[in-house]
Amino acid sequence: MPLKLNNFDPHDPTKVIPLDPDAPQHAAMMDDLQGNILKGHGRHHTAHIFIKFGKDPTQARKWVKKISETVTTAFNQRKIALARRKALDSGENWKETTFRGFVLSAKGYQALGFKNDQIPSDPKFRKGMKASGQDLNDRPSQEWERPYRDEIHAMIILAHKNEAILKVESRELRDDIENTKGALKEIATEEGRVLPLDKNGNIVEHFGYVDGRSQPLFLQEDIESEKKKEGIDQYDPSTPLSSVLIEDPNGGKESQSYGSYFVFRKLEQNVKGFKDAEARLAEVLKLKDEEAERAGALVVGRFEDGTPITLQKSDGMDVPAFNNFNYHKDRNGSKCPLQGHIRKINPREQSQEERGHRIARRGITYGKRREDMGDRPEDGVGLLFMCFQADIANQFERLQQMANATSGGLDPIIGQKGDKKIPLQQQWPCEWAGENRNTQPFDFQGFVTLKGGEYFFAPSISFLKSLG
Numbered sequence: 183m184p185l186k187l188n189n190f191d192p193h194d195p196t197k198v199i200p201l202d203p204d205a206p207q208h209a210a211m212m213d214d215l216q217g218n219i220l221k222g223h224g225r226h227h228t229a230h231i232f233i234k235f236g237k238d239p240t241q242a243r244k245w246v247k248k249i250s251e252t253v254t255t256a257f258n259q260r261k262i263a264l265a266r267r268k269a270l271d272s273g274e275n276w277k278e279t280t281f282r283g284f285v286l287s288a289k290g291y292q293a294l295g296f297k298n299d300q301i302p303s304d305p306k307f308r309k310g311m312k313a314s315g316q317d318l319n320d321r322p323s324q325e326w327e328r329p330y331r332d333e334i335h336a337m338i339i340l341a342h343k344n345e346a347i348l349k350v351e352s353r354e355l356r357d358d359i360e361n362t363k364g365a366l367k368e369i370a371t372e373e374g375r376v377l378p379l380d381k382n383g384n385i386v387e388h389f390g391y392v393d394g395r396s397q398p399l400f401l402q403e404d405i406e407s408e409k410k411k412e413g414i415d416q417y418d419p420s421t422p423l424s425s426v427l428i429e430d431p432n433g434g435k436e437s438q439s440y441g442s443y444f445v446f447r448k449l450e451q452n453v454k455g456f457k458d459a460e461a462r463l464a465e466v467l468k469l470k471d472e473e474a475e476r477a478g479a480l481v482v483g484r485f486e487d488g489t490p491i492t493l494q495k496s497d498g499m500d501v502p503a504f505n506n507f508n509y510h511k512d513r514n515g516s517k518c519p520l521q522g523h524i525r526k527i528n529p530r531e532q533s534q535e536e537r538g539h540r541i542a543r544r545g546i547t548y549g550k551r552r553e554d555m556g557d558r559p560e561d562g563v564g565l566l567f568m569c570f571q572a573d574i575a576n577q578f579e580r581l582q583q584m585a586n587a588t589s590g591g592l593d594p595i596i597g598q599k600g601d602k603k604i605p606l607q608q609q610w611p612c613e614w615a616g617e618n619r620n621t622q623p624f625d626f627q628g629f630v631t632l633k634g635g636e637y638f639f640a641p642s643i644s645f646l647k648s649l650g
């Protein structure tokens with residue numbers, strides 16, 4: 183029986199019937215699906231090895247087939263995670279494992295000898311990220327870092343808890359690529375590393391804010407755990423599979439082979455510029471001392487510790503990085519401005535249509551900081567932004583376009599104007615929930631720069647194994 187991707191409850195179309203990984207049909211699908219799609223791999227160090235295939239597709243295919251033996255399936259990712267938790271809970275030793283993933287660009291399919299009609303059909307994927315530059319107000323690709331100006335055919339992700347082990351495995355794999363004598367070559371390797379966790383054990387990004395909290399959930403057990411933690415009655419993260427999976431056109435197992443489109447963007451963060459602008463915004467809004475924290479929270483939509491600004495005027499909510507909220511009691515944006523990053527790209531309306539725009543974010547920070555994060559680099563650090571989805575135009579590109587939309591003000595973190603001359607639109611509330619809607623204009627933008635990227639597809643395991 184084919185998997186029901188549009189898995190809304192027929193009796194209550196506002197609810198999703200999530201995936202039960204123990205059900206045989208779902209387990210079989212997860213055994214042919216790559217990990218990291220339905221749920222993040224959770225390791226704190228990553229290597230992203232970008233590859234270009236040579237002129238001989240036969241050699242390249244053989245190599246990909248060999249690699250496919252090491253790719254982590256969604257089924258195994260879960261099995262390992264459950265065994266790890268059990269071992270750690272009962273005080274047993276646990277040997278950490280490496281996560282491996284493999285994604286192909288449309289040019290990569292072609293270089294492996296696939297014809298256009300055999301390549302996954304998303305038009306945005308087939309054309310590649312550079313072709314979307316105008317639609318996204320991206321910097322011209324001639325200004326990207328050199329390796330990204332070139333054609334990229336594939337990327338391998340390695341991830342491990344331990345940086346030293348990861349480095350050895352990454353070196354071995356890159357040596358192996360070199361030994362293929364031109365059948366493929368490494369064109370760049372990016373290293374992701376999670377920054378020191380905050381006091382509540384949460385992951386933060388370089389501007390200092392908790393990140394990765396709000397995610398679409400697909401597995402029954404993840405939704406159950408969210409229900410227990412803080413409820414899902416104000417914001418339901420359960421999301422249909424049709425937002426993240428498509429049937430792999432080249433899959434080897436009928437009705438069981440799925441894949442997902444994968445967006446990669448290297449986004450550099452100017453930490454000094456951002457922090458200085460936060461301080462200037464606080465001055466403009468006359469927010470002093472402890473209240474000054476609110477300036478940054480207006481920009482992000484959450485305080486640094488993750489407290490949503492639409493719920494309270496200062497940080498420190500009991501449950502860190504609370505996610506069961508919406509903006510129904512803040513329609514005019516007097517608590518969280520409409521342009522605040524998390525509000526601009528997720529108004530939390532929860533209709534079937536809105537859930538269809540969600541992306542499974544799987545990014546990781548890159549670049550080194552001082553141990554205490556007291557430094558404020560202007561370049562060399564940022565986010566390796568990554569996300570999975572079923573439709574690039576309707577999901578990643580739509581979100582980036584919402585961020586770029588000037589009505590209500592540009593998204594102050596990721597909004598891009600391109601070379602368009604756009605008058606200042608952002609208005610910032612001076613008081614939290616102030617009744618007179620007293621606002622001040624302030625231009626907050628330009629601290630995130632695109633350094634390069636590409637659109638990929640994470641194919642089914644049976645497809646990878648069929649190469650060669």
Ligand code: HEM
Nearest residue numbers: 387391392393394395396449524528565567581582596630
């Ligand atoms: C360097 C660039 C970026 C930074 C610093 C950043 C930062 C953040 C932070 C701090 C959060 C709040 C944590 C959370 O709710 O999980 C967040 C949430 C989010 N971000 Fe970004 N982000 C960046 C790029 C992007 C891009 C390129 C997109 C997509 C086009 C994006 C989409 C989202 C989404 C969908 C959420 C969740 C919103 C919600 O459901 O409430 N972000 N981001």
